[in-house]
Amino acid sequence: MKAPVSWIREYVDLPDDATTEDLTARLTALGLKLEAIEKPGDQITGPLVVGKVLTMEPEPQKNGKTINWCTVDVGAANGTGEPQGIVCGAHNFKPGDLVVVILPGGILPGNFEISARKTYGHLSAGMICSARELGLGEDHDGIIVLPADAGVPGDSAFPVLGLDDEVIEFEINPDRAYALSLRGVAREAALAYDAPYRDPAERSVPEPNGAGYPVEIDDPVGCPVFVARKVTGFDPAAPSPDWMVRRLTQAGMRPISLAVDVTNYVMLEIGRPIHGYDADKLSGPIRVRRAAAGERLTTLDGTDRVLSPEDLVVTDDSGIIGLGGVMGGETTEMSATTTAVLVEAAHWDATSMFRTGRRHRLTSEAGKRNERGVDPVVTQAAADRVVELLTTYGGGTADPGVTVVGIPPQQAPIEMAYDLPERVTGMPIDAATTVANLEAVGCELDKHDTTVVATPPPWRPDLNDPFDLVEEVARIVGYDQVPSVLPREAAGRGLTREQRLRRRVGRTLAGAGCVEVISFPFVGDAAFDALGLPADDVLRTTVRLANPLSSEEPSYTTTLLPGLLKAAARNIGRGASGVSLFETGTVAFPVDRGPAPIYGVDWRPTDAELAKLLEAIPEQPLHLAVVLSGERERAGWWGDGREAGWSDAIGIVRRLGTELGVDIEVVSAARAPWHPGRCARVLVDGAELGHAGELHPKVCQAFGLPPRSAAVEIDLDLLMRRARDVTPGPEFSTYPLAKEDVALVVDASVTTAAVESALREGAGDLLESIRLFDLFTGEQVGEGRKSLAFALRFRAADRTLTEEETAAARDAAVALAAERTGAVQR
Amino acid sequence: MSGPNTDYDPVEVTPLKPEEVEASRDAALAAIAAATDLAELKQARIDHTGDRSPLALANREIGALPPQARKEAGQRIGQARGAVNQALAARQAVLEAEHEERMLVEETVDVTLPTDRVPTGARHPLTTGAELIADIFVAMGWEVAEGPVIEAEWLNFDALNLGPDHPARTMQDTFWTEPADNHLVLRTHTSPVQARTMLTRTPPIYVVCPGRVFRTDEYDATHSPVFHQVEGLAIDEGITMAHLKGTLDHFAASMFGEGINTRFRPSYFPFTEPSAEVDLVCFVCRGAGVLDGAPCRTCRGEGWIEWGGCGVVNPRVLAACGVDAERYTGFAFGMGIDRTLMFRHGLEDLRELFEGDIRFTTAFGSDL
């Protein structure tokens, strides 16, 4: 909402010395938030003066153009009092006209410096200005010709053109629709300064009579009031007055024609949207009703619309002539030949306006006001004001008929305890302040002992609850008066176990050299294809969005890998030689348990209702994904670097298992997007946690990653659920350690885990630890065989082990490994 | 059986002659003194104290002397060997000290060599930022509540006094899941977590709700369709706007430093009534609006930074969520974590948070 300061001042007696900055600061404190202050003249530096054209001599030029060599009286503004010689290319003026002159030394918008210069054989000392050159509009048909009474030569042209009139742009919150008018803004300004206010909607209007245009309302809920007035004999060519054009332009509306401009002007002034019909195109009585399904209307914007039974329509004998309160129809549109105007000022149901606007994707200045709620009482005043302006500037006659159908809806009274504002805001607000402030916003009060019953003014349909009244009382007291007090200390239990575990996981991964990223969780087939997922892969069953950002990524993701792999590729593309990234985030899997119900809001749903609602929500487990790409350890003076590989990926899962006290089981698996021979399925107590390993070469290629990049994706929720809760204090022996190394040759297909677990079991209780320290293949062990060297470490809790005991344990270990895996000791 | 050789003249046993012993001793002492490193000293030890050294050989001759001569010769040899051993020990200590000193010098390295063998990891500032905020509230005894991002429409809108025709529903352009009549949305704020908390717990409630939220915004330097919010909710007996102000002032000071507080401006949110927008004293210019003679860039010369929204929980919300509005009042607030970090750390472009460039993230390390 843009409001020129001069227009605000028309309705409220602000102190002369109140600056625009002070005004906007006070209005912001009241809830009308300042968006910007426009100073139309701030791109212009003087001298910009009123000039009177004394002579003009047309001089045809070789290029076919004709210029005018003018002398202009600029009073004493040029320092000499002599007429100023100026060359002008425009022709829409004559000697004796008052014009706007910028003299040498002045600067026009665009930092255009004016100097005396030789042109067309004359010394042109200044410029006669057009509206466009002054930044006042796009009209470039000619220079500005001022009204004869605009001033005398030499006067500053700034006030004459309104260039010193600042325009305030407000951001109006949805509850303050009344401030979408100068009437409302000025009312708030009066409140801000406790200054006298004149309501522009307060005017004497002619009594309704039966001679007006016939109107019937079939749906008084949708359209409680319909006022119709008529102007005849109107001159469609009559221009809008300059002041109106200027104000409309200042308010951000484009001047079109007198009839349209007047309706827009009154909407800005009073806040009531007005519709004008070409009265000669109307046939028979006007009726307001809901549309029938399938009815159509071509609206003013040329769109043919299929209407809904919820849409309110205005009809005459010809059929539907308008989408009530939203947009008129083509058939009764005012045109350049319209001489009779039927003025409609109707009150429309805000909810219906909102729905129709949304259904037909129509936004307009009128719709914006109608759907937020307009003062239902000012329909007659607004129509009368339109009639006044049309007849004053268009030369028509007001038809004596005045149609008023329906009665404005009443505001429901609200009862509030006097002390509620104090109890809610914590500010010391006594009953007298409460009463005064409610009256200041226009409420009618009925005062009882402990409560006040307030009937809000008709322009405040947003006031419905006692707490709404509290806000009105409080904003006038001033939010800056709210004390700063800490509430009592709450008895919280700190972070939940899961919240602490999540931090621990993040720190562990950062400690492992991984950098966290946060990606958008949207995914599409292209990413699934790049991952090489088969057509029936469970990850392709997604929660789809009805209105995705991009049709390429229409779903909420089921895997964090696409985002992560893209981020890795981006880093590599930007020159990183290696990158280790991780992300924790929710993924989503659809559930097919019906729609989520919509309950009422007047009371809490039952537990059963709530459960039904919660179970309709998709599964959203928290996942963790890691990608390790390119150089994992750097080369340097210490030696070679090392590329990331499958073992780094599996190592990270194991590291998390160790950190969280979870036994991680690793088995080989083949699952996209991993390399089928280098993929581990990771399990916890037999439940699948996820996968880790080297990515399939095609996947690396598809995402632009270095070969042998590795990745992990696990269900972090599951891992955290299995995390050890309370760690028991460890027990360990301080007796001497006994070391035994064994090298076992097995078939290449036997897994290390199988050999290790056989050794562990065979070695028995004396075994403290076991670790593979060498892996060897080659001629010495034979084709298809491999040698695994394990370090076994034995220790007893209560004694020093003898060599015989150790050897027996080792032999038992080897024997079981031989039995289980066919291992042969080297 | 033959008796001692009474004819044997001790002075005639050459190695035991005093001058010979002295000469051997002096030769040994000279060799020890001449040893310049531990190897030479070792050689001198072998040469002069070893089994085949003159003093050792001389010592062996003592047994051949008549008893009356043994004592004197023994004393002489003993003194000489003692002097030699003493000199050896002393020289050994000196040479060892010299050796160690030399070794330490020789082992000197260039400590300016790079040490970045293993790359450094980091956590995302949005994660650590949310933790920082959570910790501030946990320190006040609040708890951290969370909820799903794909949320029931009723919880995201209706329960929060955003009815089906509420204008605010168009203000927040929402991602809907398919089919739309499943009534599921990507949550547009973390407020449904507040609703869930009220629906499942009895007051007093003091929770802070950080999380990821979605709106169908264009993606540019200051807007993102995916962003992060933190909201707070307090429901207790006697809660007022003053407690809201106190809490936000405390939050601001904890986050931005002592003396950085907030101001309220009347505003509108369906969830709260009365409602306010929260501005934060610009922590760069400390409210002056001017920095080094030029308008402050962080607050664009305003002295204040728009931080978020807040208010007293609308009794309609309390009713929908089963809180006894006669007994309890509450306050709620919310702000963007992304935005908060942008001005706390002087970030120019929101998109940096979501690009995953390790140079950006590692700059923040593992905590803020």
Ligand SMILES: [Zn+2]
């Ligand atoms: Zn600043």
